[in-house]
Amino acid sequence: MPRVALFVTCLVDMFRPSVGFATVKLLEDAGCTVEVPEAQTCCGQPAYNSGDRATAAQIAQQVIVAFESYDYVVAPSGSCAGTIVKDYPDLVQGAWVPRAQALAAKTHEITSFLVDVLGVESVTADMPRLATYHDSCSGLRTLGVRDQPRKLLASTGVTVREMDEAEVCCGFGGTFCVKYPDISASMVADKVRHATDTGAELLLAGDLGCLMNMAGKASREGRGIEVRHVVEVLAGMTDTPAIGEPK
Amino acid sequence: MSLHASTTPQFKQNSRDALADENLQSALRSARNGFVGKRAIARAKMGEDEFDALRNRGRDLKNHVLANLGDYLEAYEREVIASGGHVHWAETAADAQAIVLDICRKAGAKTVNKGKTMISEECGINDHLSANGITPVETDLGEYIIQLRDETPSHIIAPAVHVTVPQVREEFLKAHTHLDPDRDLSGLDTLLKEARAVLRAKYFEAQVGITGANMLIAETGQSVIVTNEGNGDLSQSLPKVHIVMASIEKIVPTMEDAATVLRILARSATGQDMSVYTTFSQGPRRAGDPDGPEEYHVVLLDNGRSNMLGTEFQDMLRCIRCGACMNHCPVYQTVGGHAYGWVYPGPMGAVLTPSLIGVEEGGHLPNASTFCGRCEDVCPMRIPLPKMMRHWREREFERNLTPAATRWGLGIWGWFAKRPALYRLATRGGMAGLRLLGRGRGRLGKVPLAGSWTDARDMPAPQGDTFMAQWRAKR
Ligand code: SF4
Numbered sequence: 001m002p003r004v005a006l007f008v009t010c011l012v013d014m015f016r017p018s019v020g021f022a023t024v025k026l027l028e029d030a031g032c033t034v035e036v037p038e039a040q041t042c043c044g045q046p047a048y049n050s051g052d053r054a055t056a057a058q059i060a061q062q063v064i065v066a067f068e069s070y071d072y073v074v075a076p077s078g079s080c081a082g083t084i085v086k087d088y089p090d091l092v093q094g095a096w097v098p099r100a101q102a103l104a105a106k107t108h109e110i111t112s113f114l115v116d117v118l119g120v121e122s123v124t125a126d127m128p129r130l131a132t133y134h135d136s137c138s139g140l141r142t143l144g145v146r147d148q149p150r151k152l153l154a155s156t157g158v159t160v161r162e163m164d165e166a167e168v169c170c171g172f173g174g175t176f177c178v179k180y181p182d183i184s185a186s187m188v189a190d191k192v193r194h195a196t197d198t199g200a201e202l203l204l205a206g207d208l209g210c211l212m213n214m215a216g217k218a219s220r221e222g223r224g225i226e227v228r229h230v231v232e233v234l235a236g237m238t239d240t241p242a243i244g245e246p247k
Numbered sequence: 248m249s250l251h252a253s254t255t256p257q258f259k260q261n262s263r264d265a266l267a268d269e270n271l272q273s274a275l276r277s278a279r280n281g282f283v284g285k286r287a288i289a290r291a292k293m294g295e296d297e298f299d300a301l302r303n304r305g306r307d308l309k310n311h312v313l314a315n316l317g318d319y320l321e322a323y324e325r326e327v328i329a330s331g332g333h334v335h336w337a338e339t340a341a342d343a344q345a346i347v348l349d350i351c352r353k354a355g356a357k358t359v360n361k362g363k364t365m366i367s368e369e370c371g372i373n374d375h376l377s378a379n380g381i382t383p384v385e386t387d388l389g390e391y392i393i394q395l396r397d398e399t400p401s402h403i404i405a406p407a408v409h410v411t412v413p414q415v416r417e418e419f420l421k422a423h424t425h426l427d428p429d430r431d432l433s434g435l436d437t438l439l440k441e442a443r444a445v446l447r448a449k450y451f452e453a454q455v456g457i458t459g460a461n462m463l464i465a466e467t468g469q470s471v472i473v474t475n476e477g478n479g480d481l482s483q484s485l486p487k488v489h490i491v492m493a494s495i496e497k498i499v500p501t502m503e504d505a506a507t508v509l510r511i512l513a514r515s516a517t518g519q520d521m522s523v524y525t526t527f528s529q530g531p532r533r534a535g536d537p538d539g540p541e542e543y544h545v546v547l548l549d550n551g552r553s554n555m556l557g558t559e560f561q562d563m564l565r566c567i568r569c570g571a572c573m574n575h576c577p578v579y580q581t582v583g584g585h586a587y588g589w590v591y592p593g594p595m596g597a598v599l600t601p602s603l604i605g606v607e608e609g610g611h612l613p614n615a616s617t618f619c620g621r622c623e624d625v626c627p628m629r630i631p632l633p634k635m636m637r638h639w640r641e642r643e644f645e646r647n648l649t650p651a652a653t654r655w656g657l658g659i660w661g662w663f664a665k666r667p668a669l670y671r672l673a674t675r676g677g678m679a680g681l682r683l684l685g686r687g688r689g690r691l692g693k694v695p696l697a698g699s700w701t702d703a704r705d706m707p708a709p710q711g712d713t714f715m716a717q718w719r720a721k722r
Contacts, residue, residue, distance in 0.1 A: 012714060013674065017711060020714040168621070174618075216700070220705050
């Protein structure tokens with residue numbers, strides 16, 4: 001049984017633990033042993049993307065130490081997984097480089113880990129609902145996550161009705177959304193409009209940053225669309241209120 | 248002297264203005280899917296693998312040029328001189344202004360025809376000529392429209408993409424007073440016909456024609472332009488004097504290399520297999536040539552580019568100015584090109600502008616990106632645009648140009664992020680606080696210090712205790 005370390009991601013840890021538990025369930029159902037290293041905080045992306053390379057490198061080293069002894073590292077986020085996979089080897093120096101490369105080689109976003117690494121064809125959840133799927137940027141363009149979530153969703157009975165510009169950024173962009181709030185607000189308004197135009201009852205994606213952005217806009221505009229992380233649906237854990245919805 | 252002034256430091260205000268401008272938003276909406284869809288079709292038609300292999304060849308070709316730039320520039324200069332032309336080296340935009348003005352004066356020019364050239368924009372040639380009593384006439388339709396409106400281009404290949412059709416109609420009615428004010432200008436074709444008639448008459452008045460160059464070919468000394476209107480050809484072959492304005496990185500070694508770039512350029516830009524006109528120019532008219540200028544000048548502009556060689560920004564010099572990065576950029580699509588405040592907008596501008604006018608002036612641009620990566624994904628020269636924007640952020644951070652609030656927040660966050668046990672405590676406490684504020688509503692409409700988030704959208708409340716705390720309690 002592969003020993004998988006869960007990289008929870010800072011947003012899931014703080015705002016939506018159910019995404020972490022859904023990820024654990026999917027991994028265990030697929031025959032993995034899941035552990036959650038204590039020494040994790042964040043992947044360091046906020047520092048890296050703000051130009052603070054030194055802090056980002058220190059956090060990268062901390063992640064390498066905490067996670068390198070496992071067979072695989074899996075995150076419910078293409079963005080954080082993408083940082084480990086694509087950026088860590090560039091970010092660290094000297095003897096850390098081969099260690100960063102080794103970690104990068106075994107780190108995966110959850111849906112691509114299930115489909116591409118474990119060869120999972122279907123999950124057990126039964127969810128005959130109409131959804132639309134937003135392709136979060138890093139997962140899509142850094143890690144090639146596109147067909148994997150759709151394939152798994154199909155196995156649950158979810159019908160995905162594609163929105164216009166599914167591959168266009170939702171305007172979150174980490175600190176971008178607070179540094180350039182007007183531009184971000186316009187981008188997320190476009191995104192939520194495209195999503196609701198499909199008539200879908202569910203808006204799904206694989207990254208909590210994008211999801212909080214879209215859910216926050218959808219509720220502000222009273223769009224009445226249910227916004228969830230894709231793993232919640234795949235794990236059949238939709239009894240928790242959707243993102244931004246009351247109990 | 249009026250070099251091209253920048254409003255880049257006001258990027259935020261510029262973008263707010265852009266969002267409030269209904270004409271602009273309507274123009275941006277209609278442009279949005281056109282470019283994207285056409286490029287995708289062009290790529291599919293060629294075959295995605297072949298298209299992407301061509302991008303690799305383009306990248307390698309330009310890397311080779313940049314590694315040997317001095318040699319190729321010298322070879323190019325020799326060939327231009329051998330074919331009877333002149334090469335002028337302009338270290339700065341001001342040098343280029345002086346050189347162009349001098350050539351125009353010697354030619355006794357009162358009017359100068361202009362093909363589309365971004366280097367002329369970068370050097371503020373139009374203002375400089377006008378200030379010295381010479382009238383520049385833009386012959387590209389888009390450039391002509393914005394000249395009438397007294398604006399700068401908002402896109403490097405579609406300069407008037409921010410203007411709506413009704414606005415063009417209004418401009419023509421105002422400017423073409425020699426025509427019947429009640430004429431029918433309702434259709435797009437009538438507008439085009441009128442523009443063509445007005446512009447054709449002007450071609451014959453000019454003593455000098457200025458064009459840009461999409462490439463300069465070292466082995467032959469040729470300059471290459473691509474256009475869809477044929478205006479470049481008329482601009483450069485009718486007047487006595489032809490001036491080519493180009494920056495030093497436009498060099499390619501051979502004709503075959505030029506063909507490689509041409510195969511990828513129009514497909515990336517407009518989705519065409521080739522632009523309608525592709526024109527190679529070499530020296531002045533020779534004895535027996537049916538037409539062509541008597542004098543052929545090339546102004547080679549550096550303006551900070553050679554300083555980029557050998558730095559983390561060198562890859563930017565591979566750019567062939569196709570515009571694909573801005574066509575696919577969600578920020579550009581939202582605010583348009585003028586918000587960027589200087590000559591080059593979109594992702595390529597976000598990297599190039601701080602290189603050319605300084606990061607103090609251009610520092611907003613590399614920050615105004617979500618790093619969605621779409622630009623790098625479509626760039627025919629495979630320029631890692633987000634990575635280079637991040638390099639600018641690193642330089643700003645090193646030099647303390649990052650805003651104090653950001654540094655401060657980042658400092659506190661980083662301190663905790665490096666101390667997992669304390670981080671656990673702090674995040675648990677913080678989330679408990681947010682939950683209290685949410686009072687079971689699942690979301691917050693206002694959060695102290697988070698106004699830039701909650702002004703436009705709700706903040707989803709934390710679900711419960713943190714994952715790490717729940718996990719520890721369970722297992
Ligand atoms: S950076 Fe790339 S995509 Fe953008 S204009 Fe230059 S070549 Fe085209």
